[in-house]
Amino acid sequence: MKPFVLLALCTAITATLSGCSQDPSAAPEAPRAVKLEKVGAHGDSLRQFTATVRQQDRVDAAFENGGRIAAVLVDVGDRFHKGQLLARLDAETLRLRVQQAEANVRSANAQVSEKRLQLQQQQALFEDGAASQLSLTNAAVGLESAQSQLQVAMSDRGLAQRAMRMAELRAPFDGSVTAKRYQAHDDVAAGAAVLQLEGSTGLQVVANLPDALARTLAPGELMQAESAGRPISLKVRSVSARVDSAATVEVLLDVAGDASGLRSGESLLLTPESASAAHIAVPLSAVLLAADGKNASVFVYDPKKGTLMRRQVALGDVEGDRVGVKIGLKAGEQIVTAGTAFLTNGQRVVPFRSASRLGAEVQS
Incomplete structure (x- = not known):
C-alpha cells in the first residue's frame, strides 16, 4: 500500500505546483x-466669467501732509456732499509755521529795503567820485541777494498756508463712506488713506477677460450677466490696451438695463454675446x-x-x-x-x- 500512497502524494504535489506556476497575466485586467x-x-x-460691480467715482481720501488727526467727522455708511468737511488734522503746529513764514517774509522785505537804500547811496557817491566801481557793484549784488531771499520766504509762506488749508479733508464728490482707516488722535503719515469714499453718480462693472476674447470686443457691444439669478444687460465701455501677468485684459462695462438692487463690490456672472454656448x-x-x-x-x-x-x-x-x-x-x-x-x-x-x-x- 505504501507505493500507491507515495504515488498519490507526488501526483497531488505536481498538480499544485503546476497551478501555482501559471502566468498571472492570463487573468483579465481590471478596468x-x-x-x-x-x-x-x-x-x-460656456465661457462665463466673474465681474465686479463698482462705483465710477471712488477714492482713498488722504491728507497731503502727515500729522495728528484732530477729528474724523464721518463713519462707514455715512453719506456726504461735495465739499463737505470729513476730517481734519491738529492745526496748532501748522498755524505756528504760517506765523513763522510770515515773519520771515517781513524780515526779507526789510532786508530788500535796506539793500536798495545802500545801492542808492553808493550810486550817488559813485557819481560824485567818492565811491569806487567795486563798492557800487557790491551794493547791487547785495540788493539782488536780498530780493532772492524775499522770494524764498514768500514761497515758504505759500507752502505753509497750503499745508494749513490741506489739514482739512473735504469730499471731492457726492457719495458715501465705505471704509474708515483712522480715528481721532491717531498719527497719520502723508498720503495714507484715512477714508475710502465712493460716489453716487453711477455704477460700472469691471471684468478681467482672456486676451483672445478681449480682442474681439468693441465699445458698445452687449453682454449678459446674472446677479442672484436675475439677468442684467451690460454694454462695453472700454477695453484696456494692457495685458496683465495672467494674460487677461481689464474691460469696463456700463449697466444697460435696470441697475436697481446692484451694490458696489457685488460679483456678477458674465457671458459675452460673442461667446455662444456652443x-x-x-x-x-x-x-x-x-x-x-x-x-x-x-x-x-x-x-x-x-x-x-x-x-x-x-x-x-x-x-x-x-x-x-x-x-x-x-x-x-x-x-x-x-x-x-x-x-x-x-x-x-x-x-x-x-x-x-x-x-x-x-x-x-
Whole structure:
C-alpha cells in the first residue's frame, strides 16, 4: 500500500505546483478608473466669467501732509456732499509755521529795503567820485541777494498756508463712506488713506477677460450677466490696451438695463454675446500634444462600451487653465481630464467616483 500512497502524494504535489506556476497575466485586467468631464457642462466651457460691480467715482481720501488727526467727522455708511468737511488734522503746529513764514517774509522785505537804500547811496557817491566801481557793484549784488531771499520766504509762506488749508479733508464728490482707516488722535503719515469714499453718480462693472476674447470686443457691444439669478444687460465701455501677468485684459462695462438692487463690490456672472454656448473649452490636463507640438488629441469615453477612443482635435486659445477646442468635440461628450499620458486607445475604463460619492450611493 505504501507505493500507491507515495504515488498519490507526488501526483497531488505536481498538480499544485503546476497551478501555482501559471502566468498571472492570463487573468483579465481590471478596468482603470478615470476622471471624466462632460463637455459643455461647466461654466468655463460656456465661457462665463466673474465681474465686479463698482462705483465710477471712488477714492482713498488722504491728507497731503502727515500729522495728528484732530477729528474724523464721518463713519462707514455715512453719506456726504461735495465739499463737505470729513476730517481734519491738529492745526496748532501748522498755524505756528504760517506765523513763522510770515515773519520771515517781513524780515526779507526789510532786508530788500535796506539793500536798495545802500545801492542808492553808493550810486550817488559813485557819481560824485567818492565811491569806487567795486563798492557800487557790491551794493547791487547785495540788493539782488536780498530780493532772492524775499522770494524764498514768500514761497515758504505759500507752502505753509497750503499745508494749513490741506489739514482739512473735504469730499471731492457726492457719495458715501465705505471704509474708515483712522480715528481721532491717531498719527497719520502723508498720503495714507484715512477714508475710502465712493460716489453716487453711477455704477460700472469691471471684468478681467482672456486676451483672445478681449480682442474681439468693441465699445458698445452687449453682454449678459446674472446677479442672484436675475439677468442684467451690460454694454462695453472700454477695453484696456494692457495685458496683465495672467494674460487677461481689464474691460469696463456700463449697466444697460435696470441697475436697481446692484451694490458696489457685488460679483456678477458674465457671458459675452460673442461667446455662444456652443464654444468648447477643456482642461489643459486633458490634452495630449504630439512630439511636433502642433497636433493634439483627447481621450473620449464611450459609456456603452466602457472604452476610450483617442481623437484628434484642433485647439484654440488658452484661457487660464483651459484651452478652446475648435474642431473634434461636441457638447455632451465625456473626456478624460487626468492621467492621459498613461492611457491607450481602446482601453477599458470605468468613471472615477470619489469616496464621498460612493458613501452617498451606499447610504441611498
